Structures are given as C-alpha cells and as structure tokens.
Amino acid sequence: MDVALFTLLPEEGLAIVLGTRDRDPFAGRPALFGGFLRPGSDGSATDAAHRLLAEKAGLADVFVEQLMTFSGPDRDPRGWSVSIAYYALVPFGRLAEARPGLAVWPVGRMPPLAFDHDRIAAAALARLGGKASYSTLPAFLLPKTFTLPELKAVYEAVLGTALNDSAFRRKVMEMRILEEVPEKRGATAGVRRPAQLWRLAADRLVEFDRTV
C-alpha cells in the first residue's frame, strides 16, 4: 500500500506531502506513506489507506481514493512486489495537525522518491488533472467553506490552466454542487464587501456527466 498525499500551498499551488524512509532500501529518501495491508483488521484497502495516513502522517478523516495497483519485479530492490496505491487530498490548514517532519514540495519540484514512488506520484497527478475536469475532486483541497475565487484557483492549480471567471461561475451553479453558507467572510470585521462563502452540497466526491 502507498498513499500519495497532496495539498494546496497558498502561494505555490499543488504540492505533495512526503514522509522519509526510516530504513533500507532507500533509507533517508522522501517517500509516499506506505505500509502493509492488514487483512482481517483492515476492513478494506481503503480503510488501510486511512490507517496509514493516521499512523504515518498523523492525519485522520482525509479524502482518499484508490489510484491503481502497481506490480512487478523492478519496483522494489528486494524482489517482485505489489502495491495498491491511493491518493489523498488535505487542505493546507490541516497540516498543522500532521506529524512533524513531513516535507511539502510543489509538484513541479518533487525530489527523487524511494521505490517507484515517482511513477505512482506522476500517475496520481495525471488522475487528479483528469478527474478535476468532471468532478468536485479539487474542492477536497480546500477548507470546508470557501469563496468562489478560491474554488476557481484550486481547479486552475489541479488542471494546470487558467479558467474564465464567468464561465466557471456559471458551470458551478448549473452543476448545483455548492450550497451557500449563512456567514460571510469579513462580515463581522467591518469589511466593505464581505465575501460569500460556500461549501460542497455533498460530503462525498460528485462526478458530472461527460459527453463525447
């Protein structure tokens, strides 16, 4: 099992959160959060991904989704191996709860990782970019409530392209993926134009219809 954890840096955009291998092979090398599945005590591989993030990153209740399973003779110098890989998304503010010592790297400047973790991280990034175009996935990088410009910025970070303001707002409203939050940001601080806050209408990932 390996979990690629991503966050959104306030300035530098999409970033990967890494641990450090504490033993050979690859001792001292940055790595995804990995460990063995425990059949019996883990309810499923998804439960195991949550357990690994809790144990190795100190983070509970993080969004996780299965990426794919990697296998073969070359991914671990100790021999033929299989790893069910997951990706996970955490809002930047929640990294304050994480275990100390984690490294956060903008995805464009990732260091070389242990095992085949570069390949897993690249596959996870491709999946994020693809799925951003037809789902609420990027919103799981934001706090529970956010402004529309913040939502647009996280879609832009994950898609890697600039989006048109009004087309984005129209699409989001058509999709009915958001609901208004009663409080506005800045409303109590006497700001002249407090910003409307939104949250996802559903707790779970929502995928949109796609057309040919």
Added chain:
Amino acid sequence: MDVALFTLLPEEGLAIVLGTRDRDPFAGRPALFGGFLRPGSDGSATDAAHRLLAEKAGLADVFVEQLMTFSGPDRDPRGWSVSIAYYALVPFGRLAEARPGLAVWPVGRMPPLAFDHDRIAAAALARLGGKASYSTLPAFLLPKTFTLPELKAVYEAVLGTALNDSAFRRKVMEMRILEEVPEKRGATAGVRRPAQLWRLAADRLVEFDRTV
C-alpha cells in the same frame, strides 16, 4: 485477479463473456475469469490478466486495462481477500477462437455471478461508459478495420445514448484517431457504393483532452 471480458453482439449490443466456477464456493455459477497472480513468473498484474484470459478463455492478445482492486472480508466466503480487477474487450468475431463453453450475456440481462463479481462487472461497465466519452476505448470492441457507422454504433452501445451522425464524424476527424484503409468493403463484390474502411491510427488506447 479477476478479468471482466466484454464484447459487442451484432444485434444486442454490449455483452459480458463469462466462464463457470468449476469448484466451491459458487461451483457452477457464472463468473469472471479469475485466478491467482504468480509473482515471479507473471511480469506484472497486467501480464497475469493476459495469462488468465489465455488459460481460461483461450484468448490471446486481447485489450486489457486495470479497473481497480477490490478487498475486504465479505467478497469471498472463505475469508478476507484482495483481487486486482481488470476489464478486457474482444471483437465478437474473435470469440470463434475462444474456449468452448463460455457464456455471452447482454449486459442488461447478466445472471447473478460468483463472489462479488456482479459488483466488479458493474464497476467495469461504469468505467467503460465514462472512458468512452474521452478515449478510443470502444473501438477495441471492433475488428481491426471498420466503417464510420460501425464505430458510431459501438460508441452508442458503450455510452448508452444515441449520437448525432455529423457531429460524431466531425469529432472523430478532428481527433485524428483514425486512418483510412486502402481497401473498401464491398468494392470487389460490385456493390454500388462500397463503404470506406478505417482503422485506429494508434495501436494503443488514446485519451483525449477534457475540459471543465
């Protein structure tokens, strides 16, 4: 490992090709093509999927792609288990090469399957439908050469919706996924308007860009 194999029936559209469980649990029940990964002799899980299709369905060189990995205490009555699931696509004509005794069911009338294979088959169908909207995936249900109306029909079968003729043709031409085949179908038989044949420009699956 479990492989969900699909084909396209000339009249009834998208169909699943099933084997039969030859021992308990679920002896006699229709099932996906399953078996154990052989670390060491299988180069990867994908190689194992090809091996299982060759051994259990008698089919070599079939399009396969990883679906996802299923795990947990409830999927096999013998206890906690993991299965890396794949889907595979085979043109109907090639079923003549397959092992005798396979059952072909239109996907809307699938019988109850062994283990959690109903769930795996449903996930594979959802993936096929999703991926059809941004890739050449459905074309792997056709013979190597095909007419544009045949290509449109297979997209319609996988997407489950009717498509507009000229919009489909325009999109396919814009995407540059096809190349003309020198021979026309019916050209030698003295048919008045022989049909232009096409083939995929690339041997591999091609995914298109998606936009928000």
